[in-house]
Amino acid sequence: MFTDRYRSIPAGTGAQRGLSLVEIMVGMLIAMIGVVIIFQMLATSEERKRTVSSGSDTQVSGIVGMTTLERDIREAGYGFSSAAFDNAATPVMGCTVNAYDSARPAAIRAYTFTLTPIQIVQGASGASDTIIVLRGNGSTFPAAHVFTESSDTTKKTRGRAGLAPRDYALIARNSPTVDCMIVEITEVNDDYGNCTACVDGVSIQHKQGSYSFPVYLPDGTTPVQTRIARYNNPAPPIAFTNGFIFNLGNGARRNIWQVTANNRLQVTNDLLYLDVNPADGTNDAVEVTEGVVNMQAEYGIDANNNGQIETTEWTTTNPATAAAWANVLAVRVAILLRSGQYERTTVTTAIPTWSGSATSPLTVTNLDGTASGTTPADPTMNWRNYRYRVYESVIPLRNILWGSNIRP
Structure with missing residues (x-):
């Protein structure tokens, strides 16, 4: 006796199993x-991430650069700020300073x-300025x-308070x-x-060769050190x-x-020549x-002495006199x-501007150093x-402002 389980099924009447070719193709298309x-979403996300990251890096670079530069400029003139004023004893701002450094190459x-x-x-033709x-x-x-008396190696002052061995001293006449x-x-x-000569209590010495000086340490000891005078010219050019x-x-x-x-924004100390690689013959930056x-950069000159810098008083011209520097x-x-x-697309259509663009416009170049041009449609x-x-800043020259009240 046979049951339905063993009954044969006529050909062509069985149930269909699996997916048809059309269904498979449609599924593959949807998956693709x-x-x-x-x-596309990943690519867009990565592109935006790189843009944001690059913008963050640029912001950090700008803040570091401007903050460091501003801090340095705020200290400008410290130690000789009274030299800018033409109504007292020291109108010497603008004089030609003769300097010497034995660590420099012989020719310089x-x-x-x-x-x-x-x-x-x-800078020439809109190139970066040097400050x-x-x-x-x-x-x-x-x-x-x-100082009232002088030789090639000594100066007799009215009082030498604050002067010490190793100090730089700017020697000037009243002009x-x-x-x-x-x-x-x-x-x-x-x-x-x-x-x-120094036993008189008012003279100082600036000789060639070696000299000794005390070093005051935190533990209260004062060992004596010796060094070679580096900045004294063996043939002083001025008497x-x-x-x-x-x-x-x-x-x-x-x-x-x-x-x-x-x-790169870089800084070089011209008074301290340091060349790690003597072969290049340059002061390291x-x-x-x-x-x-x-x-x-521009100067803000209060030409009318009203205590303010007017819009028209910003200039790129160097002051010509001690009074102008004041x-x-x-x-x-x-x-x-x-x-x-x-x-991949154009994101900047015009060269950025700043407050001084009327007299000192910013300029940019292409990656190969060629001029930026003014035609945004140019694909090159x-x-x-x-x-x-x-990043811009107005930086007061506080030492010059205070210098009017400092007198010998």
Whole structure:
């Protein structure tokens, strides 16, 4: 006896099992569309992530660069700020400073620069400006010392308070049209038998060769150290009779701020020559930040003496006299940064601007260094495929402002 379980099923009448070819193709199509959408979302997400990350890096670079530069400029003129005023005894701002550094290559050991708290060297054809900041770091009140007698190695002052061995001293006469000189103080007493002239209690020495000085340590001990005078010219170019001594401390700096060809903001201390690689024969610079493509700066000169800087009183022209320097109340600086992320579409259609664009416009270049041009439709202008940020600041020259009340 047979049951239904063993009954044969006629051909063509059985139930269909599995998916048809059409259904499989439709499923594959839907899956492929889903994969494409997912990958597009991932690509868009990664692109946005890179853009945001690059923008964050640019912001950090801009803040670091501007903060460091601003801090340096605020100290400009420290130690010689009274030299800017033409109504008292020391109108020497603008004199040509004769300096010497035995650590430099022989051909440039003796060099000169202009005595100014800050100097803006305009870049050619819109290129980045160079900003030069001169400042001391003396720990005493920054008034000038009067000296009444002089030799090639000594100066007799009315009082030498605050002057110490190793300090930079700016020696000047009472005229900005006469050269001045930087020396290294080697003795203010005759504690080590090196300066018999110093026993008078008012003379200082700035000789060649070695000298000794005490070092005051936290534990209360004062060991004596010896060093070779580095900044005293063996053939002084100026013979002084009387004048003024400005104490710049033992860590004076003449910082030269520049933007390099590879978009680095760097600073070089011109008063402290340091060449780790003597083969290149250049003073080593310190890189402060990256991504900077342009830097512009202007003086704020209170020409009408109303205590304010008017819109028309911002200028790129260097003050020509000591009296003009007394009216420089501030500088304004802008740095332009470019992100490192290349965007496939145009994201910048115009060159960024800043408050001083009327007289000192910012400029950008393409990645190969060619000019940016002004035609956004030009496909070769790849500067348009990057994002930019402008950081600017108005920085008061507080030492010049205070210098009017400092007298020898």
